[in-house]
Amino acid sequence: MGRMSILVSPELCIGCRGCQTACKEWNQLEGEKTENRGTTENPPDLSTRTYNKIRYVELPSEKNPVRLLFVSQRCMHCGDAGCMKICPAPGALFKTDEGAVAFDRDKCIGCRLCVTSCPFNVPRYDEKNKISKCHLCADRISQGLTPACTKTCPTGALRYGDRDELLGLAKKAGYTKVYGASDLEGLGAMYAFMDPPNIYGMKENPAIPESVVFWDNVLKPLAYLGLGGAVAASLLHYVAFGPKKYEDGEEAKKDEQ
Amino acid sequence: MIKKVNGFEILVHWTMAVSFFILVISGFGFMFKLEQIGSAFGGFAQMRDIHNWAGVVFAAALFLTTFHYLPVALKFTSDDVAWLRKGGGYLSKKAHVPPQDEINAGQKLLYFAVLFSGIAISVTGVIIWLRPNMDDLNKGVLLSFLIHNISFIVYLIVSPIHIYMATLANPGTLRIMLSGSVPLEWARKRHAKWVQKMGY
Numbered sequence: 001m002g003r004m005s006i007l008v009s010p011e012l013c014i015g016c017r018g019c020q021t022a023c024k025e026w027n028q029l030e031g032e033k034t035e036n037r038g039t040t041e042n043p044p045d046l047s048t049r050t051y052n053k054i055r056y057v058e059l060p061s062e063k064n065p066v067r068l069l070f071v072s073q074r075c076m077h078c079g080d081a082g083c084m085k086i087c088p089a090p091g092a093l094f095k096t097d098e099g100a101v102a103f104d105r106d107k108c109i110g111c112r113l114c115v116t117s118c119p120f121n122v123p124r125y126d127e128k129n130k131i132s133k134c135h136l137c138a139d140r141i142s143q144g145l146t147p148a149c150t151k152t153c154p155t156g157a158l159r160y161g162d163r164d165e166l167l168g169l170a171k172k173a174g175y176t177k178v179y180g181a182s183d184l185e186g187l188g189a190m191y192a193f194m195d196p197p198n199i200y201g202m203k204e205n206p207a208i209p210e211s212v213v214f215w216d217n218v219l220k221p222l223a224y225l226g227l228g229g230a231v232a233a234s235l236l237h238y239v240a241f242g243p244k245k246y247e248d249g250e251e252a253k254k255d256e257q
Numbered sequence: 258m259i260k261k262v263n264g265f266e267i268l269v270h271w272t273m274a275v276s277f278f279i280l281v282i283s284g285f286g287f288m289f290k291l292e293q294i295g296s297a298f299g300g301f302a303q304m305r306d307i308h309n310w311a312g313v314v315f316a317a318a319l320f321l322t323t324f325h326y327l328p329v330a331l332k333f334t335s336d337d338v339a340w341l342r343k344g345g346g347y348l349s350k351k352a353h354v355p356p357q358d359e360i361n362a363g364q365k366l367l368y369f370a371v372l373f374s375g376i377a378i379s380v381t382g383v384i385i386w387l388r389p390n391m392d393d394l395n396k397g398v399l400l401s402f403l404i405h406n407i408s409f410i411v412y413l414i415v416s417p418i419h420i421y422m423a424t425l426a427n428p429g430t431l432r433i434m435l436s437g438s439v440p441l442e443w444a445r446k447r448h449a450k451w452v453q454k455m456g457y
Contacts, residue, residue: 086402087290088286088287088288088290088301088305089287089290089295089301089302090290090291090292090295090301092301107301109301109302109304109305110302110305111305111385112388112398113385113398113402115395116395116396116398116399116402117399209399211399211400211402211403212399212402214403215402215403215406219403219406219407219410220288220289222410223285223288223406223409223410223413226410226413226414227413227414227417229414230413230414230415230416230417230418231417233418234417234418234421234425234426235421237347237421237426238421238425238426241347241348241349241350242350243425243426243427243428244346244347244352244426244427245350245351245352246351246352246446246447
């Protein structure tokens, strides 16, 4: 199977937030009590009960005094996922055949390192100290269904399908640069932006923290090399020089007694 | 025979050694996601708890060593420098090295390596463990993670050498960790200044 993906087209989004509701319904996530913050953008942030949300960006200009952008936020299902890289528990975070970054709560050990390593600040921890986030409806897509959010989207602002096909679709629609086409070995949630990504509240060049990359590329091999090298050097020394002997050379015998 | 260390020091060293092996093995399990090691510890969640508490034990034992070894290690004399210049006599078949105190220059350097990376690995370990759930502290946790892993590698390099020096390279040294006493002749060759100080 080819890699699957979501294509987000903010220009098509009407901000109905049906995707948020459908997500909660399928994943059985409770509603959240929030405060009126003077906007219909709600809830304010991703949480253990909110796997996706629409971010509202108001961009009034002279040309268009009521320009309002709706940007779907979720796990980006990175090709090279920082969360998976740093996670110390095998199987707690894993890639599905479709390319979704899914999680197994039973295997999560609650260290929260994935939170620090995510380029998009996505993973959240619940009361039981277990990870939760969008998993691209791994249980649905494995059965050939589409994710709940894309299933419910009435305008095509969220589309699910073969990643290459979606990229072609965006190109055809006139988007020369698709956000996430190649970042982090390609994102599983791509965005057809008309303006620079930062206008939509997205990082220009998302990347896994340098220290995590350094750890993975340099320190991990160095752990084996350091240990192996020290053992090898010791043995080599033993072969070359043997046990330490002092002037009279009789000592070794005396020690035996 | 001459008493080199007392029972308390022996206990502290064994405590450090045992917790060290638990920490290194579980550390490798986490670093490379090794399923077999995880199973041996009863699952990764339990391995995390064991790793964290073994770390507390290790840090406590390390703290206790400072009372005895830190003042000794801090006395770095010209004999120590000369000893290091000769590579401790380890680079020739017969050793001709300046007289050494209770612990030799190499042991002093080893102690500082263990102490400093031990402090670093303990402090950063606590930060990773009890990480406050705040976004602005993510960078602190990442930095701690980095330092924790660098200190880990320092230990991985230093420990095999330490174990080699105390066993194969210097037969008879392990007695210090078992009974705490060594033959007078043995001590006189390795720790002449100390033996003299002890009045032999």
